[in-house]
Amino acid sequence: MDTTVNHIPRSSNDSHMIHVKLARRMQYVNNYMSGNVRPKLLYDAAKKFVLKPLAIEEAIELSTNWCFNNNVENDQYEFNNDTEFYTHNAIYETLLTSDDINFMGSSENGIRFAPAENYTPTSILFDNNCEFLAFPKVFGGYKLNPEYNNTKISYSDFTKSMILRFDRRVAERGDLLLFMAKKLELFKAIQRTWKSPEGPFLDYKISHHYHRIEFQQRGSPHVHILLWLEGAPIFDINNLNTHDEVCQFIDKIISCSSENISxxxxxxxxxxxxxxxxxxxxxxxxxxxxxxxxxxxxxxxxxxxxxxxxxxxxxxxx
Structure with missing residues (x-):
């Protein structure tokens, strides 16, 4: 009884819950995910996360405007007794069901936003901290640099080590395991395709690219790609010398030989x-x-x- 008396009533900021809906783009009808969150707990967790080494490395800052704009508690509360949006009012006719929770649980209410809209996504090939940032509950804002005998281990060995650890935080997260498996498959595919240290275009480095994936009527995907290579000859229709230079360039990087084809x-x-x-x-x-x-x-x-x-x-x- 003493414990109950010491903790009741709770602060309205601590118990406040809102319904949040995340979308890929605001113009889309369906949401990527949705759920009820407690802003006070999220803010307290964010204050601890920005002090972690990974957050400092990524220059992640916490806005303090939320604290000043939401720390006032009113003595009077307005309750919404309008139940026209309820489809079946019978299920709400009980003292055990809070009006605020029912209101926030409605699909027509809550906060909806697209956090990544109008931003260019970073390729997984250039984002070294993607899994550590995407799963803060597992890694806690720390970046792992696994080594064995002062030698950095491969991503494959790192994945196996995380799965077999006594700490089961990684093994119990199916989404993280799927992410690591797909990333491992991508690295293996790139290693097979881009095994040559010069790359597939010899000494010509890719300076810019554009691609578009299209689907035929039967669903077969195909890709159209434009590549800009550094040092490649420039074609001039009025200069016959450039014709020969471009033909020699094409013969260097493209072959029609069928000697090694099954x-x-x-x-x-x-x-x-x-x-x-x-x-x-x-x-x-x-x-x-x-x-x-x-x-x-x-x-x-x-x-x-x-x-x-x-x-x-x-x-x-x-």
Whole structure:
């Protein structure tokens, strides 16, 4: 009884609860996640987090305006007795159900915002502290630098060590385990693809890129990529010397050799005429893709034909 008397009544700031909805973008109808939070507890946790080494390294600061704008407690409270937004009023007709909790639990109320909108996301390849920042409850604002015999261990060994530890905070978080597994798969894929120290484009470094992923009608994804390479020759349609330079550049980084290609891959890339590609022209069936394509012995840059060329000669070129 003494404990109850010493703790009641509680401060309204300590017990205040609001419904928060997070969205990827404000124009989206559905929320990414939602739930009830206690602002006082979040603020107290944030005050401790900004003092941790990782928060100091990332220059994370805590705004003090919230404290001054929300530390006044009013003696009089206004209660909303309007129940028109309730679909079934019978479930609320009990003294055990708080009006404030029901009001905040409604999907039409609460605070909704998109914290990452209008920001450019940082690639996981350049964010060394992504998992330590994304899971503060597990790592507590500290950055781990795992080493063994003064040698930094790989991310694969780090993942195994975290799972097998006596402290089960990591093993009990399915979202963190999935994040680490996907990150490990990404690193392995990059290591296989970009194994050469020069990269896939030899001495030409990528200075800028743009890509767009599109989906066909049957759902097959494909990507369109534009790459800007440092030191690459510049093509000038009026300068024939640049034609040869660009062709030599293309031959350096692109190959059509099929010496190391398996037979199964060749079969998948071989076109077979069927009713979907053939169309009847007179008494013959012709492929609407104009297959077969005859190979060219060397790399060529095809320029537009002159406007004054005769039609018969233009057809021969085509």
């Amino acid at each position: 037979d199964d891959f060749v079969k998948l890339q071989t076109h077979k005429h069927s009713h979907t590609c053939q169309k009847r022209i007179g008494n013959t069936d012709e492929c609407r893709f104009n297959i077969q394509y005859f190979p060219i012995r060397q790399t060529l840059i095809l320029t537009p034909l002159p406007n004054d060329i005769e039609d018969d000669i233009a057809k021969k070129y085509k």
